[in-house]
Amino acid sequence: MIDPNDFVIARKRKKYKFAKFANAKNCFEYNEFLLQGPTLLQGWTLQIEMGAGTGLFSVELAAQHPEAVFVAIDVKGDRLQKGAYEALERGIENVLFVRARADQIDQLFAPKSVEKIWLTFPDPFPRKHSAGRRMTHPNFLKKYATLLAPKGSFCLKHDNPAFFSWSLEQLVGQRWHIKELSFDLHDSELSDDYKIKTTYEQRWLEEGRTTHFVRAVIGE
Ligand SMILES: C[S@@+](CC[C@H](N)C(=O)[O-])C[C@H]1O[C@@H](n2cnc3c(N)ncnc32)[C@H](O)[C@@H]1O
Secondary structure, three states: OOOHHHHHHHHHHHHHHHHHHHHOOOEEEHHHHHHHHHHHHOOOEEEEEEOOOOOHHHHHHHHHOOOEEEEEEEOOHHHHHHHHHHHHHHOOOOEEEEEOOHHHHHHHOOOOOEEEEEEEOOOOOOOHHHHHHOOOOHHHHHHHHHHEEEEEEEEEEEOOHHHHHHHHHHHHHOOEEEEEEEOOHHHOOOOHHHHOOOHHHHHHHHOOOOOEEEEEEEOO
16 A cells, blocks of 8 residues: 555655755766866776666775776666765765766767776666667667777676676677676686675675676777
8 A cells, every 4th residue: 555655755755865966075967077077087097887876886996996086877866875975974085976877978978088887787678679778788889989998898797697698799799809707706716896796786696696797898
């Protein structure tokens, strides 16, 4: 049964989270970042996370890599604010949070300016007619290719085998080169950076799923 009072409270809670996003100095709406991004990022090595959710993965990466700046991107400000406040509380200043759609990234960043693009547990959109929304669709891969610096990498983490193998096919079809691959990341010898757990990943691992991982580059 739906209790209207719960509904009102839930809506208020969401509004409160949006207000927190708007008030945080490390959170930006798309239009704000279009203006301020170039100055904020100038001179930094840049890594971005697409569909970052809470952005806690980017926060942890930023804590471990003070030499780079990380930008966590998601359409949902109420999720991003969680990572943003975690970063503020811990005094981690090299991570920023941008509320934008994945297809807008080529407006947010200059060509060849990104060292690493992380795509962590994107929605798999299993229906065939929704394939265009998958963030590993060729239309997205083409945008990633234009943004990556010459030695830059694209890293994908996912639990869904069907989505993961479809994504591998798209990468190969778009002439990306697979540099690192694991169907059970946490049981592999791959870098500890890759093993930092995202919010969704934590949940899936507790349910007994495994994390698939690929790092790919465009060109050599
Ligand atoms: C399954 S969640 C994973 C969140 C996070 N990466 C994690 O692993 O905990 C997928 C996220 O992608 C975001 N998302 C979906 N479509 C998007 C789009 N077109 N642009 C930006 N974010 C998107 C959703 O809002 C959601 O937070």
